[in-house]
Amino acid sequence: MPPLKPPPSPDGPRVKLTLGRCLFAGMFDCPCVAGSIVASLRDLCPDSQCADCGHTVSLHQEFDEPPPTTRRALPYTKLERGDLLLFSTTPEHSFEYKTDPMSSPVRPPQQQLLSVAAGSSNNHELPRQPESFHTERSHRDGLRQSLDRFVGHTERGSNRTGDLLQTISDPLPLAPGLQPEPDEFSHETAANNDHPYICPRTETVSIIAGIVHTRGAVLIWGLPGSGKSTLGQLLFEYLREQETKTVFIKDWQVTKNGKPEESLAEFCQPNYPGTSSEDVINGKFVFIIGEAHKCLQKLKRLIKNAITNSDKGPKFCLLSDQGQFADKNSVFEMLPEISYLSTHGACADNVGIFFSRPEFEDVVSEITSKSLGYKLSQEAANHVFTLTAGHPAIVRSILCYIDMHHAGALLTPRRRLKRLVSLEGVVAVLHDDCRLFQYLGDKVYPGTFARQNNIAIKVFQKLLAAPQGRITWKDEYRTTGKCFENGLVCHEVDLDGADIFKFPSPLHERWARWYHMIQPQVYEGELTPVFG
Known part of the structure; x- marks a missing residue:
């Protein structure tokens, strides 16, 4: 006897929350093994009940609970082709979420998305069993036919909404079951590959x-x-x-x-x-x-x-x-x-831990041409090197991240053709700070010092407000000195022999501004007014 299907809801399509990692560290928790049936997306909130078993939908511990009298609607669903609902930000709602990679380890995007799938029948009834292979294939084909309609932009600590429509060159979220065809290469393996002979x-x-x-x-x-x-x-x-x-x-x-x-x-x-x-x-x-x-x-x-x-x-x-x-x-x-850079103040013989430019080019060629399905244009490679300053672990992760989120990843058969990723494509993939730093996790600044210590936050604020992102020493051992000893900032000696400190790379600077939500100054650098 076939299983009974839940009756249709007059309020809108019934949806099934499938288990898996959430896109953000937080949001709804579903205790049902088979998934939670919810009557209407509009009414989905922490005190909603499953229409199948009656359990109460709860929030993850990292997520801030709303006031008891406030009902929190799911703010980011949008119906697309293939009867697939993907998360996006809408102008009507916004919320703040916690994405600290230290407290909530982040999995690769293929594993971390929480998908909301609707049935394909006219009455919007949902099957209780997983989709068949043919349905998954039709969903994949539908995704490829409508890439320019998918969205996926969020930003930490902000209420930015943005346009719902994106072009085919923008970063794409990958829902479970819609990844590119599997091959012998693992992004996670490449990103965490510390094999010394890669370079x-x-x-x-x-x-x-x-x-x-x-x-x-x-x-x-x-x-x-x-x-x-x-x-x-x-x-x-x-x-x-x-x-x-x-x-x-x-x-x-x-x-x-x-x-x-x-x-x-x-x-x-x-x-x-x-x-x-x-x-x-x-x-x-x-x-x-x-x-x-x-x-x-x-x-x-x-x-x-x-x-x-x-x-x-x-x-x-x-x-x-x-x-x-x-x-x-x-x-x-x-x-x-x-230390990190060859320009380190006490550096021996002009060498650094980070890749030199020739070493960086060798690594890019090795990873992208032999393991990934694309090649970087010269301008795109220059951008990645400038952004990362050649940080070994971050370079490997960024190269995998580009392959995962560039639009061509779903369009190009990986084994038959190497696609060329331009500077514009790389900028589009890397523009979303929230998604990028969630993926990088603690590779930028491991440990809690950069996240929780007031000394680090004050030094970050000074650096972000300083002309050219550099501050002088001034015997501030308890502030700048502590950040230097803990590896948060780099030490250099300028042409006048003065000790200066700066971020290890532009990406570290960008992380500090994003994580601590430090607003840019109205006047910076040469535009800073001087009052006599």
């Missing part, structure tokens, strides 16, 4: 190796995910090929007791069994140490010896999440540093 960075690694050999030690520091560990892996392989005794210590446990040379001898045992502490002191080992901020004080004596007498004893490449000021720790007065 060998031969020139950068050889320079770092030269610094270690000639100066005894080097500090490579920056936020988690900025590319330090990958550089460490590449340096390890490079030195091993040069037949240098090299040990990679991924994490120095603070609980280790005894002299540091004894601990280093223990780390040597897997690859160099029988190594003693005397061998460490008198030999020519190179130790690449991750999470080095945990053991800097413990290694202080050995690091000083390596710097003052680089011809004898162990040498060090220190990978740290935190920077240090020389006046706060004397060991850093002579220690060469490498």
Whole structure:
């Protein structure tokens, strides 16, 4: 006996909320395994009841509850071809939503959208079972025939509504069941791929190796995910090929007791069994140490010896999440540093953690031509490099994000033709801050310091209001200095020898303005009035 269908509603089409990740961190929660039947979209609010089982629709915990007397309507549904309802922002309603990637991890858009599907019959009745393959195929075809009618623009902390119609070159939301045909490539794999050989960075690694050999030690520091560990892996392989005794210590446990040379001898045992502490002191080992901020004080004596007498004893490449000021720790007065950009104030030999321009071009070619279904025009590649400043993890994610949201992704068979994405196409894909930063998650600024600390917010405000986005030092250790040590800002020395600080990239600047909803100044730069 076929299952009974729910009776039609006189108020409008009955809809079924299918389970899955919401487009935003928040909105409605559906406890029904099969989905929640709601009589009318207009009446959908936190206290609505399922017409099938009677449960109450609730809001996610991250979402602000409305006053008890206020009914919150679903503000972003629009009927499209193929009997598919996709989310869009309408002029009649707006709401603020919380999208902190630290508290609500975001999945790729194919997994995170909450779809609202309506039945195809005239009485708008909904099937209780999933759509068949043929129905999905017709939906996909219908989507391709009407790409220019789809919408998907929202902006964090604003009431911006915008035009409901977009052109075929605008970013497109992908609903479940309507993704491009599956292939052997995974966007999530590419975005999180830390395989060191995606770009060998031969020139950068050889320079770092030269610094270690000639100066005894080097500090490579920056936020988690900025590319330090990958550089460490590449340096390890490079030195091993040069037949240098090299040990990679991924994490120095603070609980280790005894002299540091004894601990280093223990780390040597897997690859160099029988190594003693005397061998460490008198030999020519190179130790690449991750999470080095945990053991800097413990290694202080050995690091000083390596710097003052680089011809004898162990040498060090220190990978740290935190920077240090020389006046706060004397060991850093002579220690060469490498940070995000080659223009870093204490940078050694003009190298940085971020990709150089030639390295960036190699990565773009490797990812887009061999793994993704498109090529970037030269102008588009220039835009991505300027926006990201060559941040390794963000570059990979941005390239995948462009492939996911550019209109050609649904129109071009990936294996048969490589589509060319222009500068205009890239700008259109990346213009939506809310969707972009939800996807990037904590890759821009990991941790809570940039999100919750008042010191960070004040420094962000100063940078965003400053001419050319730069501020001077002025011995403000407790504000600018703390942001510098935590990797939020970069240090440079201008032509006059003055210390200045700025965002690591234009994308970091854009994130700070978006996340903290910092309004731009009326007057900026040369337009700032001077009152006598």
